[in-house]
Amino acid sequence: xxxxxxxxxxxxxxxxxxxxxxxxxxxxxxxxxxxxxxxxxxxxxxxxxxxxxxxxxxxxxxxxxxxxxxxxxxxxxxxxxxxxxxxxxxxxxxxxxxxxxxxxxxxxxxxxxxxxxxxxxxxxxxxxxxxxxxxxxxxxxxxxxxxxxxxxxxxxxxxxxxxxxxxxxxxxxxxxxxxxxxxxxxxxxxxxxxxxxxxxxxxxxxxxxxxxxxxxxxxxxxxxxxxxxxxxxxxxxxxxxxxxxxxxxxxxxxxxxxxxxxxxxxxxxxxxxxxxxxxxxxxxxxxxxxxxxxxxxxxxxxxxxxxxxxxxxxxxxxxxxxxxxxxxxxxxxxxxxxxxxxxxxxxxxxxxxxxxxxxxxxxxxxxxxxxxxxxxxxxxxxxxxxxxxxxxxxxxxxxxxxxxx
Numbered sequence: 001x002x003x004x005x006x007x008x009x010x011x012x013x014x015x016x017x018x019x020x021x022x023x024x025x026x027x028x029x030x031x032x033x034x035x036x037x038x039x040x041x042x043x044x045x046x047x048x049x050x051x052x053x054x055x056x057x058x059x060x061x062x063x064x065x066x067x068x069x070x071x072x073x074x075x076x077x078x079x080x081x082x083x084x085x086x087x088x089x090x091x092x093x094x095x096x097x098x099x100x101x102x103x104x105x106x107x108x109x110x111x112x113x114x115x116x117x118x119x120x121x122x123x124x125x126x127x128x129x130x131x132x133x134x135x136x137x138x139x140x141x142x143x144x145x146x147x148x149x150x151x152x153x154x155x156x157x158x159x160x161x162x163x164x165x166x167x168x169x170x171x172x173x174x175x176x177x178x179x180x181x182x183x184x185x186x187x188x189x190x191x192x193x194x195x196x197x198x199x200x201x202x203x204x205x206x207x208x209x210x211x212x213x214x215x216x217x218x219x220x221x222x223x224x225x226x227x228x229x230x231x232x233x234x235x236x237x238x239x240x241x242x243x244x245x246x247x248x249x250x251x252x253x254x255x256x257x258x259x260x261x262x263x264x265x266x267x268x269x270x271x272x273x274x275x276x277x278x279x280x281x282x283x284x285x286x287x288x289x290x291x292x293x294x295x296x297x298x299x300x301x302x303x304x305x306x307x308x309x310x311x312x313x314x315x316x317x318x319x320x321x322x323x324x325x326x327x328x329x330x331x332x333x334x335x336x337x338x339x340x341x342x343x344x345x346x347x348x349x350x351x352x353x354x355x356x357x358x359x360x361x362x363x364x365x366x367x368x369x370x371x372x373x374x375x376x377x378x379x380x381x382x383x384x385x386x387x388x389x390x391x392x393x394x395x396x397x398x399x400x401x402x403x404x405x
Contacts, residue, residue, distance in 0.1 A: 021233075021240025022247075029221065029248065034300075038217035039245075043252040046209045051264040054198025059145045065092035065100040065112035072120040074157070078131065081153035082113065088149030104136065111135035111146035113154075123161055141197065192352075199266050203352060204320040204344050206256045207282070211340045212311050214249045214283065215290040219303035221245070222294025231295060231382045238379055242287050249283035257351065274350035274357045278343065281367040285339040288374035295381050318344045342366040 029035050066082060068075045083090040092103055092112075100112040114132045122129040131154050135146035192199045225231040233241075257275050297303040316322055317335040324332060335341045346363035349355040357364075 018236050018240045018243070021237040022244045025221075025241040025244035026247070028224075029217075029244065032221065032224065034304075035217050035221045035224075038213050038220065039248045039252075042213045043209060043255065046213075047206075047256055047260045050205065050209070051198060051202050051260065051266070054196070054202060057196025057198050059141055059197075060086050061089040062087060062111075062142055062145045062149070063091040063109045064088045064146055064149070065094060065103055065109045066090055067094055067097045067100050067112055067114045069095060069117040070115050070119040071095070074120040074123065074161075075115045078113075078115060078153055078157050081156050082150055085149045085153050087145045087152075100134075104134075110139070110142045111150075113150045190353075198264070201320070202264070202266055203261070203347060204318065205315075206260070207343045207347055208311075208315055208318060208340055210249065210252055210256065210283070211286050211338075211343065212307070212314070213252070214245065214286045215293070216304055216307045217248075218245050218287050218290025219294040219297065219307060220300040222291045223297055223300030223303045226295060226298045227300065232384050233382060234384060235379050238291075238382055242284070242291060242375060242378070245287035245290070246283050249287060250279055253279040253283060261351075271350040271354050271356065274355075274360060275347070277357060277364060278346050278350055278360065281364045281371070282339055282343045282346075285367045285371035285374065288371045288378060289339065291378045292374045292381075295378060314338055314340055317341065320344055320348070336366065337370070339367060339370060342370075 029039060064082070066079045068079065079090060079093060082088060088111075091109055092100065094100055097112075097114055100109070100114075103109045104112065112134055114134065116130065116132075119129050119131070131150075133147055133150045135143040137143045222231065257279065293307070294300075294303050297306065317324075317327060317331055317338070318340050319335075324335075327335070342363035346360040346367075349360045349363075350357070353359075
């Protein structure tokens with residue numbers, strides 16, 4: 001009786017099928033804590049905590065001061081209207097501009113208005129009357145809130161003075177209001193009715209988070225395969241690996257486009273099928289680019305270190321935090337090599353604006369082209385070497401080991 005145990009054949013990377021390669025890649029991600037943290041932990045963590053910083057959406061009750069040098073009923077009316085404005089809150093009323101400046105330097109207020117002496121007298125005489133507004137320009141959002149808050153207060157008081165003058169000349173109240181503003185202006189903020197900063201920045205940053213986490217995770221994982229010599233594999237194996245990366249990326253994308261946007265009530269759902277089409281094109285382009293970079297760096301730590309430094313520059317060239325037209329011309333061309341450039345522009349049209357798919361089609365085509373080029377480069381660079389080449393590489397490696405001793 002023959003009791004010899006026959007060895008069980010083990011599929012090498014070049015012999016795996018698509019499903020086997022997909023499962024093995026997912027298993028590798030689960031075992032690799034660093035990659036697992038980037039591909040699963042980081043998107044979830046960012047999704048919960050990043051939008052909370054912008055929960056209030058719009059700045060309200062920014063502390064300000066009023067320097068009242070006039071001390072009349074008109075100056076007190078301006079102060080009351082300023083304090084009633086939702087953007088600002090009057091914390092200090094003083095007769096010294098120096099005191100207001102010191103409060104600004106201490107961070108107690110973010111700006112102040114100077115009501116000059118003789119303001120009411122000049123208004124009654126029909127002479128030029130100016131209220132100056134000094135705001136903290138070091139912070140754009142605070143500066144905007146202070147300027148707009150005081151401008152609305154002074155504008156309301158000024159309109160009331162003009163209407164009373166017209167009424168004194170014999171016009172009725174409706175006639176006076178019509179004469180004061182013969183052309184009415186109606187402003188509508190489309191797709192962001194509250195003009196909230198979170199509704200502006202979070203949907204775009206979500207695309208950057210998806211890109212950077214998947215890009216770094218894919219590059220690290222590929223660098224691990226290079227270090228262990230598993231990067232030489234068949235096209236089927238590599239397609240399974242890329243599909244595994246895409247699976248995790250699609251899960252994160254659905255998490256952001258679905259639950260996160262609903263939870264924080266950001267603009268969404270304008271074109272849900274278009275948003276799904278965007279994810280279908282966006283994630284593979286990132287996965288293929290990450291794998292290509294991992295092959296190029298050939299080391300997981302080096303890939304992570306380099307890609308960490310690209311996060312901030314990529315945010316600047318994405319086209320939402322700074323106008324693309326203001327970028328240097330070389331950057332305007334190079335930014336199209338990044339999936340986030342097309343991804344952010346397509347997302348704004350499909351998810352926020354509710355535009356038809358045709359409006360985002362050029363960006364989706366750019367993503368498909370970028371993904372195809374990167375995937376083709378990965379398959380070409382990582383194709384299995386011939387037996388002769390493998391033997392030569394083995395001999396060269398053995399020679400290096402002997403020379404080291």
